[in-house]
Amino acid sequence: MTVAVTGDFIVAYGPRAQAWLDGLEGFQPLAGPAPGTIAAVRGDVHRGQTAAGTRWVALADLIEGQLEDGAQPAIEAVASQWRGRFAQVAWGGAAEEAFLATTDHFGSLPLYWYARDGHFAIATDLRLLLDAPGVRRQPDLQAVYHYLNFACIPAPLTICADIRRVMPGTRLQLSLQGAHADRYYLPEYPADLHGGDHALAKALRERMIDSVRAHRPDKDMTWGCFLSGGTDSSSITSILASDGQVKTCSIGFEEAGYDELEFARIASRACGAEPYTERVDRDRALDMLDTVIQAYDQPFGNASAVPTLACAQLGQQLGMTVMLGGDGGDEIFGGNERYAKDKLMERFYRLPAPLKALGVAIGNAVGGGSNWTLNRVRNYTRRGAMPNPDRFYQDDAFASEYYEALLTPAFRAQVDRDASLDYMRQTYAEGGPVDPLNQIMRLDLAMAIAQNDLVKVHRACRHHGVAARFPYLDKALVAFCGRLPADAKLRGTQKRWLFKQAMVGILPTDILKKPKQGFGLPIAVWMKEPGPMQTRVRQVLLDERTQARGWIEPAFVSRLVEMHMAGGADHSAALWQLLVLELWMRKYFDARSAVH
Template sequence: MSLAASIRGDFVLAGGPGAADWASRLPGFECGSGADDAIVLATRGSVHLGGDATGKRWLALADLVESVPDDAAGDDPGAMRDWRGRFTHVAWHPAGGTVLATTDHFGSLPLYWYRRNENFAISTDLRLLLDAPAVRREVDLTAVYHYLNFAFIPAPSTICRDIHRIEPGTRLALDAATESTTRYYMPAYPADLEGSDDQLAGDLRERIIGTVRDFRPAADDGWGCFLSGGTDSSSIVTILARQPGAQVQTCSIGFHEAGYDELDFARKAGEACGAKPHLDHVDRTRALALLDAVIDAYDQPFGNTSAIPTLACAELGQSEGFSLMLGGDGGDEIFGGNQRYAKDKVLEAFYRLPAPLKAGARMAGKLVGKTNNHLLNRVGNFTQRGSQPNPDRFYTDDSFASDYYLRLLTPEFRSHVNRDASLEFMRSVYDAGDGGEPLHRIMRLDLMMAIAQNDLVKVHGACKHHGVSARFPYLDPDLVEYCGRLPARYKVRGLNKRYLFKKAMQGILPEEILRKRKQGFGLPTAIWLKNDRATQELMREILLDDRTRQRGWVEPTFVNKLVELHMAGAWDYSGAIWQLLVLELWMRKYMDGH
């Protein structure tokens, strides 16, 4: 049975005394029940339903690039290691009341669950469970703290204390009395491949081409590609465009602000392979208008500013008739393309210095770090960070609430959340996989957090909001496994990132694209907040009003100080201010007043 491009629906599977009555009142859902009403199923949109002779039933949202046998809903989660694509899968015996729920390798489609007072449920959208029987709308302040550090809430936590999210690559067994989880997938890095650079580059090239072609939708489907102008999206577009008879269409978003716009690179990548481009811009006015879409598109607070251009890009694809779009997400994390990988290599070398040398450098760093000189302050910051092991030093890129713990958070909030709560969470993820080379350990950390819980959340939320699906060829488990067998020197050679990938892509990508500096897909909020009075007024209107103050989480005087410091150019606090804004707006819409 093939499960393809059917990930735009929602479902709720529930059991317990109040399940049937509650599920029947979900707006827009079709509701049914099991043989003895032990399990109630409500669906909306396209959801696969199936069963077998033993009475087992299953449902799934899935976009798998290969067919799946009818008995794939078996009790062995390890069998799902070989599935390719995106999926959620839930199986149950109606009479027994036990549910097995499984997420794909990177949790790209979310599954939420709760169990309380003999009631339990699983759903594809957290908001659908907020009014479920016995669920209490109590905020998990540790989850809020994670959000203020990471800009997202990592699984298994959610904004609601009673509701949990199934982690990536995990199966949950759930009934009215018990629950347990089994992790069936974690990226591995044996780094056991040997060969010449040319041999391995050729092998990687063929594997990339084969994977991208496998993920190509059927010719008669309406589909296109995200194209930023970076190497990942550009390579996918080029490989697809080189297939006989192919006419690849692309969607790209630009900005008028210098330093943020990459449309020139997107044009060059598209022109080089004959792709048909669709281009659009996001300015300050449109970005603020899209704030409502950010709140609607994500079932938890999501503070990554690049959600705005991603929503605009998905909207552009939908307007061109696309039902599915391919993205390059994961390329940085499997090929070694993040700038901080090269930076961390330098920091790791400092960390491995003899203790007396590090102590002397730290002392010097503290002295020069007390000046007002930006360069000297960076020296002090380097010695401080380089003295920490990973993942602690990696965490310093995502530690805003930790850094300003005493000034940002109210005493009441701090009484519930330890300062190191988010760091401890990152340490647990870092330690979850096998050991390996230092670079590989942080690449796996990025796959499990930056990709699985940030980037994929961003793209899925934006696409689902506009009725579009997404595929991620570079997160194909087979390709990820192969890259894990390549030693770290093939990802970062010296300080050169993507060493083997760039060698593999010679002759496929234009040299200008291969040499371009990585830029990312950020929103120019830093410029708007510094220079635009309307943006400043919006931030203050929401973040400093009585309703926000009464929440009692953050100190309004410090928030006002952040805005003032940003406007003065002392530092870029726009990301933190944006996170606070999205958090407050999301809380007002979904958690307050019920």
């Protein structure tokens, strides 16, 4: 039996599993199929051009076809060969009373699991397991600590202590005896391609075009592209527009420094796309805060979820069922600003120890005041003296940096202060040592992409009934970029060096030369302006109910609020994370605890 699922599903085993599933609505529940059969699958994979012109097929249809031919597909063996996004659960394996779960290479469709009190289950949404037999609605404070550092909760931890998430590119066998995970995919970086720049640029261009065209939805689908005006979304749009009309969705803001609609228009005009745009103002963003809480099955503190939700909603209103995004481009082509900064810091790190110590001493002596330039010198020497990934971690260390001031003694007693850094160190070491640039790009693929960006886009699209595809995370393209030498990605401090050579003639010069902006939300501006956003921050974060949770020191949060509102240091990212965390807990944990 194979069940095709476009929405969420649960597969469960145990004496009370069927009674529990019978009480749930709005998704596909399955309890104990026959051993050796496929229980549930979700997603679609690329199968190449067929006589009917269809290149993408629902994974369930593919497996059903193999079953009709008399072949039981060995999912655990062939999943690594699939090209696309998928999450599947098979019943059976080495033990009859077991599930075999598989996530795609970057975990773009999540799977959550638990095993407790004679039951085990797997679901595509964590919230579906909160009332499962034996699950305690107890927050995992180590996961909360990760969230306060990373703005998301990295797998395998989840917000619930009894529930875990399957890692990306992983096969998991789950039974009453426990869980065994096997990681079948990690990006590789042999950097073994050599030749002239022209030849490498031509090869990259061909593979980018192949990947983008391979991810083009079939003719019977209504689809479009996310278009921020950046190089990745613009290149995808341009490549697709060379084969026919393309609709694009773009979100902008009135605030200077955040709006990229002009670049989105430049990209659209250059390739003849059909653009659709909207602006998000402060009041709409505040209204959408509740949507963020509804859309995400765990606390998610990346504020760019708001424009992503708005963009997915625009696509849904236009009738789109599939949207293509440029996620992953920075991490395979070398586009992140911090790669260039880290390269300079790596040079400092490699200095002889006496020179490095002298540099740190000078930085400490001149920094610490109000002079911006001298403080940059201090930051450079302080961070440059650290090895990676410790150096990289400084960008994600809010709770670590303010550990005693931010967190209550009761909270600190239940967490390991070094756990978030240790998680990053472990992730950084996976796959073994490679060139320093490739190693931090691999780290970004594992954390910034798989744990953050894909969660952001998948949940936003899922909330509005749209599927997301990511051509630049195609495993063949990722593998090719892993074979490129590091200086093809970052030449000196020039980011995306080979990408820009490859895209000459495809992207307009204005797009190729534009500074990187990202898909940020102007919450720093909005929180400083008197009005409903500022009021909501104060009402929630300084509320007695928030303080009673016992996690965050009220006096410290009050200082953060007042310092930001007064126009001092920018604490908007931290305040947004705290705001989302508290509202999410109120909706999904407090309300349920009151019932049970």
